[in-house]
Amino acid sequence: GQYHTQLPPSVRADFIEKARRGCDELTLLVSNIMDASQMSVELEHIRVRPVPLRATIEHVLEIMEPIIVREERTVSLAIDKSVTVYADEIRLRQVLMNLLSNALKYSATGTALVFSSQVNGQNLRVSVRDYGAGILPEEQDAIFERFVRLERDMNSPVRGAGLGLFICRQLIEAMGGHIWVESSGQDGEGSTLSLIHI
Numbered sequence: 001g002q003y004h005t006q007l008p009p010s011v012r013a014d015f016i017e018k019a020r021r022g023c024d025e026l027t028l029l030v031s032n033i034m035d036a037s038q039m040s041v042e043l044e045h046i047r048v049r050p051v052p053l054r055a056t057i058e059h060v061l062e063i064m065e066p067i068i069v070r071e072e073r074t075v076s077l078a079i080d081k082s083v084t085v086y087a088d089e090i091r092l093r094q095v096l097m098n099l100l101s102n103a104l105k106y107s108a109t110g111t112a113l114v115f116s117s118q119v120n121g122q123n124l125r126v127s128v129r130d131y132g133a134g135i136l137p138e139e140q141d142a143i144f145e146r147f148v149r150l151e152r153d154m155n156s157p158v159r160g161a162g163l164g165l166f167i168c169r170q171l172i173e174a175m176g177g178h179i180w181v182e183s184s185g186q187d188g189e190g191s192t193l194s195l196i197h198i
Contacts (some may be wrong), residue, residue, distance in 0.1 A: 129190060
């Protein structure tokens with residue numbers, strides 16, 4: 001109320017936009033919990049169409065911008081503006097948000113994150129790379145299962161219900177794709193989470 005007339009319209013609009021993005025992020029986190037119990041119903045409503053990949057990732061980065069700035073992260077986007085992916089746009093955004101959240105959670109403040117894409121014939125591979133502790137090869141399948149958190153994370157300050165990657169896998173497979181992780185398990189070499197759409 002009292003601040004309304006004092007803020008220039010452009011500043012006010014920017015503030016409202018940032019607040020809206022914050023609400024988007026909270027809604028996404030809450031919907032993750034909801035989706036875990038309603039997955040079979042949700043998957044029926046997926047509608048696949050061409051989606052601009054870079055713009056979708058940029059939208060997710062905007063939502064997460066306060067965390068990225070606070071943690072002094074550099075985020076590289078090695079994706080051409082012309083690249084499109086066949087996906088349900090809202091669901092793809094949800095998957096990318098999960099992958100980015102995980103990358104931020106499991107790698108140190110100040111380390112880089114890299115989004116990249118690679119076309120191989122009819123396949124488009126989209127990857128998110130971090131430089132954290134990595135995931136041991138024998139634990140890599142488990143991270144996509146429902147309510148699984150790795151043992152070392154149980155004693156860490158990192159919070160999470162263990163739902164994110166389970167939901168990512170359900171959504172990506174429902175959109176005709178595949179998701180997996182590549183990591184040496186060596187601290188500092190991090191992990192690369194990739195999706196392929198056909």
